[in-house]
Amino acid sequence: MNKKKWLVLSVAALALTSAACSSKDAGSGAQAPSGGTSAAGNANAPKPQLKSLQIWQKDDYNTYPVAKVLEERTGYKVQYDMLPQDKPQDKLNLLIASAEPYDAITTGGGSDFKALYADYAKKGALTDLTPLIDKFGPNIKASISQATFDAAKVDGKIYAIPTRTIEFGGTSLMIRTDWLEKLNLKMPTTLDEFAQVLKAFKEKDPGGNGDKNAPLTIRGDSPFVENIVGAFGMPNSWNDTGGKLTPRLLDPAYKEYVAFMTDLFKQGLLDKEFSVNKDATMKEKFTSGRAGVIPLHWADVPTVIDALKKNQPDAKYAYIPALKGKDGKMGLSVNGGFDRITFIPKASKHAEDAVKWMNAKLDKDTFKLMAIGEEGKHYTYKDGSYTPILPIFTDERNQANNFLMGVDEKNYPVYWQARVRKDPRLFEAWEYLNVKQPANTRVIDPLAFSPYLAEYSKNNQSLGTMMGEYTVKLIFGAEQISGYDAFVQKYKASGGDASYKEVNDWYATVKK
Amino acid sequence: MKSTSLSDRCIDLFSYTVLTAMALATLLPFANVLSKSVSEEWAVVSGKVGIFPIGFQLDTMQYVITSSQFVRSFAVSAGITAVGTLLSILLTAISAYPLSKRHLPGVGAILVLYIFTMMFNGGIIPNYLLIRSLGLINSLWSLILPVMISVFNLLVIKSYFESLPEALEDSAKMDGARTFTILFRIILPLSGPVIATIALFYAVYFWNDFFNPMLYISDPSLKPLQLYLRDIVMDADSSSAITKSVDDMMNVSGEGVRAATVIASTVPIVLVYPFLQKYFIKGVLIGSVKG
Numbered sequence: 060m061n062k063k064k065w066l067v068l069s070v071a072a073l074a075l076t077s078a079a080c081s082s083k084d085a086g087s088g089a090q091a092p093s094g095g096t097s098a099a100g101n102a103n104a105p106k107p108q109l110k111s112l113q114i115w116q117k118d119d120y121n122t123y124p125v126a127k128v129l130e131e132r133t134g135y136k137v138q139y140d141m142l143p144q145d146k147p148q149d150k151l152n153l154l155i156a157s158a159e160p161y162d163a164i165t166t167g168g169g170s171d172f173k174a175l176y177a178d179y180a181k182k183g184a185l186t187d188l189t190p191l192i193d194k195f196g197p198n199i200k201a202s203i204s205q206a207t208f209d210a211a212k213v214d215g216k217i218y219a220i221p222t223r224t225i226e227f228g229g230t231s232l233m234i235r236t237d238w239l240e241k242l243n244l245k246m247p248t249t250l251d252e253f254a255q256v257l258k259a260f261k262e263k264d265p266g267g268n269g270d271k272n273a274p275l276t277i278r279g280d281s282p283f284v285e286n287i288v289g290a291f292g293m294p295n296s297w298n299d300t301g302g303k304l305t306p307r308l309l310d311p312a313y314k315e316y317v318a319f320m321t322d323l324f325k326q327g328l329l330d331k332e333f334s335v336n337k338d339a340t341m342k343e344k345f346t347s348g349r350a351g352v353i354p355l356h357w358a359d360v361p362t363v364i365d366a367l368k369k370n371q372p373d374a375k376y377a378y379i380p381a382l383k384g385k386d387g388k389m390g391l392s393v394n395g396g397f398d399r400i401t402f403i404p405k406a407s408k409h410a411e412d413a414v415k416w417m418n419a420k421l422d423k424d425t426f427k428l429m430a431i432g433e434e435g436k437h438y439t440y441k442d443g444s445y446t447p448i449l450p451i452f453t454d455e456r457n458q459a460n461n462f463l464m465g466v467d468e469k470n471y472p473v474y475w476q477a478r479v480r481k482d483p484r485l486f487e488a489w490e491y492l493n494v495k496q497p498a499n500t501r502v503i504d505p506l507a508f509s510p511y512l513a514e515y516s517k518n519n520q521s522l523g524t525m526m527g528e529y530t531v532k533l534i535f536g537a538e539q540i541s542g543y544d545a546f547v548q549k550y551k552a553s554g555g556d557a558s559y560k561e562v563n564d565w566y567a568t569v570k571k
Numbered sequence: 572m573k574s575t576s577l578s579d580r581c582i583d584l585f586s587y588t589v590l591t592a593m594a595l596a597t598l599l600p601f602a603n604v605l606s607k608s609v610s611e612e613w614a615v616v617s618g619k620v621g622i623f624p625i626g627f628q629l630d631t632m633q634y635v636i637t638s639s640q641f642v643r644s645f646a647v648s649a650g651i652t653a654v655g656t657l658l659s660i661l662l663t664a665i666s667a668y669p670l671s672k673r674h675l676p677g678v679g680a681i682l683v684l685y686i687f688t689m690m691f692n693g694g695i696i697p698n699y700l701l702i703r704s705l706g707l708i709n710s711l712w713s714l715i716l717p718v719m720i721s722v723f724n725l726l727v728i729k730s731y732f733e734s735l736p737e738a739l740e741d742s743a744k745m746d747g748a749r750t751f752t753i754l755f756r757i758i759l760p761l762s763g764p765v766i767a768t769i770a771l772f773y774a775v776y777f778w779n780d781f782f783n784p785m786l787y788i789s790d791p792s793l794k795p796l797q798l799y800l801r802d803i804v805m806d807a808d809s810s811s812a813i814t815k816s817v818d819d820m821m822n823v824s825g826e827g828v829r830a831a832t833v834i835a836s837t838v839p840i841v842l843v844y845p846f847l848q849k850y851f852i853k854g855v856l857i858g859s860v861k862g
Contacts, residue, residue, distance in 0.1 A: 112789065115802055119640060119791040140709070140789035144802035150785065153699055159708075339826070343618030362616055369613035 107409045108136045109162040109416060112154070114399065115144040116461045124455040125429055125462050132428065133419035135412065142166070148175060155184055158406035162413040165464060168222065168397025170516050176400055177511035180213040186403040188217045191414040198421040199414075202467045210508040211400065220417055220465040224398035225475050228391040228492040228501050230285040232382075233345070233355040233363075237375040238265040249383045250290045250319070257328040260351040268349050275323065276330035276350040278341050282320070282530040283307060285354050286391060290384030291316040294392045294502045296523065297562065304505055304566045306559070308526045308550055314543065320534045334531050346370055352379070357488035364484055378491050381500035391492065391500055395507030401464040417464045426467050431477050432456050438477050445477035453481065506562070514561045518554030525550065607830035608632055615826045635831040640791070640799060645836070647711065648778060648796035655715040655777040659724075660770050664762075667725050668754050671732035689722045695786065702787055713787040714780065714795070721776075724769045731765040732758060767850035771843065778840045796836045803832050 113120055120126055120139030130136055140161075142150055148171065154161070166172040179185050192199050199220060211221040239246065239256070242263055247253040260266075260274035277284050288294060291312040297304045300311065307313055323329040330336065330350065342359070344350040346366035355363060367374045381389040401417065403410045419425060431438050431445060437452045438445050447453070479489045493501070509515075529546055532538040538546075551559075602622045607615050611626030619625055635641055670678055670685075692698070698717070707713035735758065743753050759766065781797035788794055 117638075117640065117803070119643075121792065122639070139791070141791055142789070143785050143798065144805040145785070150789075153696065153786065154789075156696065157700055157703055159703075340618070342616060346613070346617035347619065362612070366613035366616035369611075370617050370619075 106135050107412055108138060109409055109413055110138050110140065110160065112151075112159075112161045112164040113139055113141045114165055114167060114461055115141050115147065116458050118458060120461070123458055123462075125459050128428060129420060129425075129462065132422070132425045133416055135416045135419070137416070148172070151175065155179055155404060158404070160406045160408050161404055162407045162409050163401055163403055163417070163464065165399050165401040165461075168224065168399045170519055172400065173397070173511050174513075174516035176219055176402060177213045177513075179402070179404070180216075180218040184405055185218040186405055186407060186410045188219070188403065188414065191411060192217065195411065195414045196418045198418045198423075199465055202421045202426070202469075203465050204468050206508065207397075207468065210510055211397070213511060219400040219402040221397045222399045222401070222463050222465055223468055224394060224396055225472055226393050226395045226503065227489065228393050228496075229358075230354050230356045231391055231492055232284070232286045232352050232379040233360075233376055234352045234379050235266070235374060236377045237373055238351050240375075241265040246377070246379065247382065248380055250287070250385075253287075253379070253382055254323065254328070257323065257352070258326070261326070261328055266348050266351065271349050273330035273344055273350040274328045275352045276336060276341050276344050277333050277354060278338055279334045279336045279531060280527060281354075282527055282534055283316075284320075286379060286382055287319070288316060289390035289392070289500075289502070290382045290388055291319075292384070292388040292390070294390035295504045295506075297504075297506050298502075299505060302570065304562050306522070306526070306555070308529075308547065308555075309559070314540060317530060317533050317540060321536070324534050324536070329534070334535055342366075348374070357485065357492060360488040361482050361484050378488065381496060389500055390502040391496070393501045393503045395503050398460075399463065420462075421465055421467065423467065423470075427470070427474060429462055430456070430459055430466075430471065431474050432459075443473070444480075445474055446480050447477045449481065452477070505566070509562070509565055512558075512561050512565060514554065514557040518558050522550065522553065522555055522558065525553065604830045604833050607826055608834045609831075610827065612827055615830075631827040631831045632835070635828060635835055640794075641796075641832070641835070643792055644794050644796040644799040647793060648836075649839075651711060651714050651780075651795060652774050652777040655719070656770055656773045658715065659719045659721070659773045659777075660766060662719050663721070663725050663728055663769065664759060664766070665754070666720060667728040667732060668758065670725070671729045673733075685722050685725065699786055708787055709790045709793060710787075711793060714777075714783050718776070718780075718783065721773070724772055728762070728765055728769060731762055735761060764850040767847050771847045774843065775840060800832055800836050804829055 111120075120141065126137070126139065147166070151164070151166065152175070154164075166176070176185075203221065203223070207221050207223050208217055211217060211219050234246075234256075236246070238260060242259050242265055244256055244259060245252075247256045257274040261272065264272050266272060283293070283296075285294075288307070291310075292298065292300075293307050293310050293312055293316065297306050298310060299305075307316075320329065324331075324333075330344070336344075341350075341353055342355075342363055345353045345355075346363055348367070348371045364376060367376065381391055383389045403413050407413060420429065431447070432452065432455060434440055436448065437456055438447050440446075447456075476486075479486050506515075529538065533540060547555075599622065603620070606620050606622060606624040608631055609627055609629060610620045610624040611628055612631075614620050614625035669675060670682055672678065693701070702708060702713050702717065707716065739757065739761075740753055743757050748756070779797055780795070781801055784795045784798045785801075788798065
């Protein structure tokens, strides 16, 4: 009796372990080329249901109105899953490693995801889309420019449909204009005037805050203040200095910038507590009337201004124009590159249909319907501009951007403005930075359309953090500028040199 | 005599002060989140909300509670917690019972097998592959089956069973009761405190679990509450990042929504505590009091 029990137990244990082992084998085995495309191309067969993995959003993709529109227009029924908002890379790695049969995977287009994508492509986990697009993707070819495709290539092959981002200047300095009026000051246009204004804000205290007054406040984790860095010729984290791309730390203007900010800090013109400020604390200080100037993204304007007006009904605000430094340098960073990328893993059972589906989504009318809806129902069109009809636009199209897989690059930037017109204050802020300011104040990130750069992707984030922390310490005096050379050595050794070489090797090929 | 009572009183005073301070320290953040969830947006943004709400409103709360994703996630979590807790308790008790019988041959060896799993496991990827080959990906069973027996809880129940007098079972046997009758009609009813405590442990675990769902669930309609909550909180955190898509930033989602979501998902499990608390002391203390 007892012996029997033991036997049963050990057999059960064996079965369990062998099951675990065989499943492991199945997983890694499936990763090998297992005939990614469905070989049987029955033209008459009913369209299969596709499985698509998407970026996280608040609402369920499957029940979102856009999903229904797309199903009707393309004829494909799609099951949408999504990645978590927290550490999506980890989950994606797990899904790719276990060869989950998704037909389309859309991720962010930032450097971290570009690195993952290139890695998968090199390891053979993705379907080469080049022949499929040639065969089934006329709309894809017509919508997406060659330059965009080139930046998405890995080893000369296209493995992903890139979605180009809308390019705009995002963040600049917001100032309390009622404080300016109170002191009879003009809007500053140069760095010197700006420092004068801050000084007046400190000494004359137009906000009536006493010693809690902070003329300028910034976030502790971003010591490179938009607009001010532009006046030193460093609007982006890498800038062209004499034909070479240089990160801010190695830029000849770095020391000058730090000296300027240190000076502001010493004079008490920069918030004393700036190094511990989070985004929220910075906004709190501005909206409660304790700070006169903050860097602010135009998308945050409505919320911040609402709060400001509630606290101080007389408050007025405006963006400071791009400040001029010496030699007339100025500029605001403009983002660019990929908003997202969509690829098809080898494990997909319907790669061909997935391409057909994406092609159908980029049909001109379908694309417009997906992006901004129907005229007269979701938006109105007048004088070349699209205005949303609220609230239905927000209800049915607010998340439409998450369904994009490639965009109609000619028209989408125009359609897209409908989103900004949802709120007049939002539009005003966006328009000021992107229409009213002269074009030469907007400087596109030179690395926006770089291909995947291995060293750069690997080190970019850690180097950025390292440099940011060092700069903060310099500004509030915990480090002295005399230690600069030693820090540069450390920076170069931690991957700075390798990134520099790699970025400039690539830059030499595009700069003629 | 008098001096001892004086020192006693000093100690009392000291304990009360420390306990009150600690209670406040744990309550204040909660009060802050609660106030944020019912305050007007401008007050939250400008950082004015402390312990008390400013500009009381229930719109945020209503927005959160009526959001379809929240409702579904809530239902999923409630379902997992109910089913998971019941199954877990049942299985743990059934497994603990024979293990508490020291006279059974091989009990020691089996116990070692159990304890082995407390210290070693396959790791995330093998676990994932196992769940996948069992066909449990995107199935709520993947959140219940792999974690049904917690060995720690099993040991707690086992030692409670051991503390029950053996004579009880012997007399039941003499009256003709079989093993299952003894377990379900005699042992379990006597184990109320420990069962309640362990049930609470399991319930809290199932309610709070976010790691397994993160791994195994991709279908949005099956996401449990904690995963949803985590996404919402992360979303608010990262919305200031420059890299984030601006289209997302335009959604009105503030600190307030975050706070309301936290409250709405924490309150239910907090409400369970008072009802089970009376069993707590008896249940967890097993083994320390002999007699």
